[in-house]
Amino acid sequence: MLERKNMDDTIIQAENLNLWFGKKHVLKNINLSVATNKITAIIGPSGCGKSTFVRCLNRMNDLIASCQIEGQVIYQGNNIYEPKTDIITLRKEVGQVFQKPNPFPKSIHDNITFGPKLYGERNKEKLNQIVEDSLKKVNLWDEVKDDLKKNALALSGGQQQRLCIARVLAVQPKIMLMDEPCSALDPISTAKIEDLMQQLKNEVTIVIVTHNMQQAARVSKYTAYFLLGDLIEFGETKKIFTKPRDKRTEDYITGRFG
Secondary structure (H helix, E strand, O other): OOOOOOOOOEEEEEEEEEEEEOOEEEEEEEEEEEEOOOEEEEEOOOOOOHHHHHHHOOOHHHHOOOEEEEEEEEEOOEEOOOOOOOHHHHHHHEEEEOOOOOOOOOEHHHHHHHHHHHOOOOOHHHHHHHHHHHHHHOOOHHHHOOOOOOEHHHOOHHHHHHHHHHHHHOOOOOEEEEEOOOOOOOHHHHHHHHHHHHHHOOOOEEEEEOOOHHHHHHHOOEEEEEEOOEEEEEEEHHHHHHOOOOHHHHHHHOOOOO
């Protein structure tokens, strides 16, 4: 396991973080702290570095050959970019939900148990309980409890996304990264996901990338505004949306730019 140290109310923070894809400087000296058990929204126009930043928090950018990173990401007192970091454990503790629902082409039950089995759980009773508990947390249990052997791809888009959230929760993460989790969903499914985030924030810290500023305003405690790889402004969501300090932030949230 990764060593844990108390860091006030901060669970993960970027310090002087720079990232390049080849010669393109995508993130420029980012300093940003994520508060424990709060929802932090990352907003900004397309191509500003939002998703790239979030993928830095669980080292998903490592999968891109041209990626070069300088600076630190401190999680529970340790820089996750140190060579000694156990990346498998990191990605267990810092889970991710993607833009499009991506359930495995397996049964609902097998989707949920995939992670626990990967990390060594073999007890069938415990696995069944994890399935029930995880599906209840995303308000999906009553909808699928009689169809757990059903292929997950047969679920609706909104159900698939809640299943993917349940799949992350099954391994008890500390942080959940959500990259545009509602962009492929209808308004009713979006509302369910937003309600779900409010329920889950008491047990897992959430960082959400969203192009929907109304969504950021509704769900988050803190908001960061990115522009062309720079962190322009970061603070309490209410202040960002009512009294932004930077003219560029005001232009974006009022629709004059982006």
